[in-house]
Amino acid sequence: MTTHLKILDGGAEVLGQNLQLNDGVQKVNFSAGVVECQVDGGVIAYISSSSSASSPSSCHSDSSNSSFQSSSSSLPSSPSSSASEGSSGGSSCGSAGNGSSRSDFSSGTFTTIDESQKNQQVDTLCIKTTYTSAAILAKAPGGVSTKFNGMILLCKVCGDVASGFHYGVHACEGCKGFFRRSIQQNIQYKKCLKNESCSIMRMNRNRCQQCRFKKCLSVGMSRDAVRFGRIPKREKQRMLLEMQTAMKTMMNSQFGSSAHQEALPDYQASPALLPPMPPIVNEKLDVIGQNNQVKSPTPPAPSSHPLPPPAPSDVSKEDVIGTVTRAHRETFMYNQEPSEIRNDANHLMEGRMNNVKHLTKSNNIHFNNGPSTARCPVSESQNYINGQHRGKNTAGYSNIHSVQYSNHHHTNISSGFSHKGCSQRSMSDVSPAHRMNGYPCNRGRRMHLVCPMSMSPFIDPNKSGPQIWEEFSMSFTPAVKEVVEFAKRIPGFKDLSQYDQVNLLKAGTFEVLMVRFASLFDAKERTVTFLSGKKFCVDELRSMGAGELLNSVFDFSEKLGALQLSEEEMSLFTAVVLVSADRSGLENVNSVEALQETLIRALRTIIMKNHPNEASTFTRLLLKLADLRSLNNLHSDELLAFKIHP
């Protein structure tokens, strides 16, 4: 499912986005996006995409509770704190209790850096950090992170973002300075209070100087190893090769080799996973390449663009309507009961609600409210913004996820209403079984269980940040995939250049989703229905950090709902929305316009037919386009704000 998403990614942007993340926990999961590898003495974080959202940073808040009081507590969470004080072994949460700096990564998909490797020139181990490596990511923008082909190199000592190759090793500014001071002044550090084997990570690197220095030496830092001047080309190439190899290896190992070729056909094509920046644009989608049924008529104006507009088509308006409606129906799973499809918009909404309730019982993902011992991936600013914690067990989790990135109109999906952090509440129905790995989404076909609003806004403090992000992220993936699928089936869409297809999707997916999920927002009652079946009222959500986006979404939903569109109308409108997406950056605007015109004509036709005495419906719908644009931008803004102060 990631497939399409990836396609849509722009590496650069991704980078930008990820960079905003703060550190913290890292999780490694290939499918999600950032990849970390060691190469040539450095660890690399490969930034891909879908995961942008991160949870920010550090874990504090309540999590610290435990860490202090019982520092030795081996809670899976709060890895760092325990590292220094308590049982050293407890440092990493989850699987590997080794001293690896990047240990933690709760998810099963993760691969830690093997301890055995750390002393060596590593060769390319791929890991993928998802939501957070923020530390990492956070540094990049202005920071001097050393990037290599879009990959961020990590400090071999502590795992922070490397600023370069210092004293023979990729290291961060901190470790560089530390090492420099150490050797310059020949400092003899105080003896380690523990067993001289503290793990050195970004978070705790300052707790034991002796161990830090030892680590510096052990990874190979040396005054003799300095390399001046620019990196020799050969070395660069070697690194590149190593990384690619590593990447491939990892991909293969992570997803059974062949099984996924099927499910994720576009995977390889996905720029996100490959040297991001340049390729993106030229990336090939499988969005394209099929046959089209309809082409758009009457290219309105002469085009100076290279690509000729699609040839006028002879497909009838009715065909367009039929095709688009079918496409909509068949690519909007959430819309339907497992077995039947309803035609009426009202039923549709109702169906969704029912559906939601239905799903709750079985496959829903919940986040329950456990003891607040979990490490909190939220940065202090995060907590801060939340403002008031409402009780003892409050932990501010961020809840946002970006599915894709685009230039300015992000298609990222975030829960605009909760991403600023959530307070928690007790929830009774918990299905702890549904962890990330147990995520019930089966590849080929979404099983009606996931929708962007699928999760409860409340979060299980027992879950690691990355886990939560992953889940949230995952919950959007199918919906986005569906949009892509829908786009592909819009007659004429495939005739657009790949580049334009991608751009339209980048710019429009969020808007399409807003339309598709409008019915989840009950404007009258001011509630949002999550897949859990629970409705949450706006104020509740607002108190958890909901932005104005939520309000706007409500308004939009209300107005859209008031139009009482039929499925056909909804389908065409959705198509129009997509094709009307922001045009900045399109290659061939005229083609897109022509297609848009076709679709709009069809939409008008159908609307005139269905609402003969409500002449304004069509106009109103068109006005909605502008509203959607605003929504989209609001979303981008909130996302930005979030990224900036995660």
Next chain:
Amino acid sequence: MTTHLKILDGGAEVLGQNLQLNDGVQKVNFSAGVVECQVDGGVIAYISSSSSASSPSSCHSDSSNSSFQSSSSSLPSSPSSSASEGSSGGSSCGSAGNGSSRSDFSSGTFTTIDESQKNQQVDTLCIKTTYTSAAILAKAPGGVSTKFNGMILLCKVCGDVASGFHYGVHACEGCKGFFRRSIQQNIQYKKCLKNESCSIMRMNRNRCQQCRFKKCLSVGMSRDAVRFGRIPKREKQRMLLEMQTAMKTMMNSQFGSSAHQEALPDYQASPALLPPMPPIVNEKLDVIGQNNQVKSPTPPAPSSHPLPPPAPSDVSKEDVIGTVTRAHRETFMYNQEPSEIRNDANHLMEGRMNNVKHLTKSNNIHFNNGPSTARCPVSESQNYINGQHRGKNTAGYSNIHSVQYSNHHHTNISSGFSHKGCSQRSMSDVSPAHRMNGYPCNRGRRMHLVCPMSMSPFIDPNKSGPQIWEEFSMSFTPAVKEVVEFAKRIPGFKDLSQYDQVNLLKAGTFEVLMVRFASLFDAKERTVTFLSGKKFCVDELRSMGAGELLNSVFDFSEKLGALQLSEEEMSLFTAVVLVSADRSGLENVNSVEALQETLIRALRTIIMKNHPNEASTFTRLLLKLADLRSLNNLHSDELLAFKIHP
């Protein structure tokens, strides 16, 4: 003229500006405006100062520290001392004897933090520190209060003045020490004597250790969250953004409630340049308050909003058309030759060009290229972005000005094509006489000398930053004023609540201007005509830092031009644009919608009449609304980007 501008203000920009200021003495005055908000891990007391206008961009916070110390001594009040423990009551001046640490503040205008808020993260408490003593300063003598761009950060735990970012949170020395001891010695505090929910404030923070520690944890203090070294620029930016957001929110809320007072004299024309914060908020518009001619018909849906929609009007469609057209004509000076009005769109464009040329000779404002000795208001990051200066005498001036502020859709006008920095070129025709004070704009009526594109993109390095800003700002003022004037004359607009009028203007002015000035962008030749009469080609501008906004503007202009609208159509379209502005935050959406409907009907009527065989014109126009929205957002984005890395 300022009047209107003010009206439109929201604090964001202002804030942006204020943030740049370095501290100094502060004064607390509630009504006036200091704002406290939470950001990052700290609570911030915003210091607004009239001096803000100065140095818009550059000044770095770092410098601020020093100034602080010196200033502190002289302050009349030094409340701090009393604060700590002793006479609790005595500490606060005036009214509430509450425990607010920020009590005293000599000035009577001061308002302490409300007790009711104390327990929680105070959110957005307004205080305004102006020039004199501040509680904060109280602490100053020697005390290390952390300031951020003139803002004083407060301890997240107790509200005292923060001394820095300790354990991941902005905290005071007391809480820092307390937390350190707590974790170092792993102290188990005695159980709270009450219900373990003591409020922790400066005054009482020592009463219950357990609760204090708990509070520390809850706000996010953690050993894992420590941050060493200097504050990354990125983080500073982030905070800035957060503050802006907080500010905006606050402003809006304040604005909403109190907004209705008297009109301000225009003196302080551009809000951006004037004592921003306080006045703005309470600003009153004269937008309102007059009589209206037409009201909107058929309030479509029931409204839950307080204000009833304007009563249906009996004004005919023709009246609407006539009125709006007249309004447009009479409020769009630039549009016309001094004495005559042209009706045809083509002539209109031509007229503008001529006009431009004509004006050049007399009243245009130029910026010549002098020695680069002027102070450069651009921050280094700015320079950074620009990358390469192109010569010795190059100074990177920013060229942007915000005329108004709004929530997300800034109406700020910026020269999207040059604000990222400009290289300079020599210009021969300089009219040094036109300085800020000699600004040739006479109040009542713009004299055809200023339009948003009036200035050359090149800037005189001899002018001080503020001067340039002022000038640039001024150049937009008349155009914006015209839009406001136009709005007032749209039948029914005045019937909207003041709040909504303001919000529509905030959100829509930029869009209206885009429509009005579309003809300045020649899409075919890819040139922009400045008021100087000079045309600059896109590439030229781009090389100077033009963003994609410029491209989009071109595209938009081209498409709009292609529709060949008559003046009537243009007028109505403009009205529709304004009334269709982003609705987030409107009080009474239904009224606005009703008005919109009226206008759209009129627009359709006139279009159908004029373009009987181009049925799609109307639809195309509606689609333009969405494009405008994107343009607006793009503009906001670039503006934001600019603000963040000025």
Next chain:
DNA sequence: CAACCAGGTCACAAGGTCAT
């Protein structure tokens, strides 16, 4: 040149001290 690193700088924070 421009990429790239050692080393310097200094804003900042942890932790220690000691009068209260």
Next chain:
DNA sequence: ATGACCTTGTGACCTGGTTG
């Protein structure tokens, strides 16, 4: 025990030198 002040590091940036 508290917290204002002090000492010791830390690390983000910058500068200047080195190399391809």
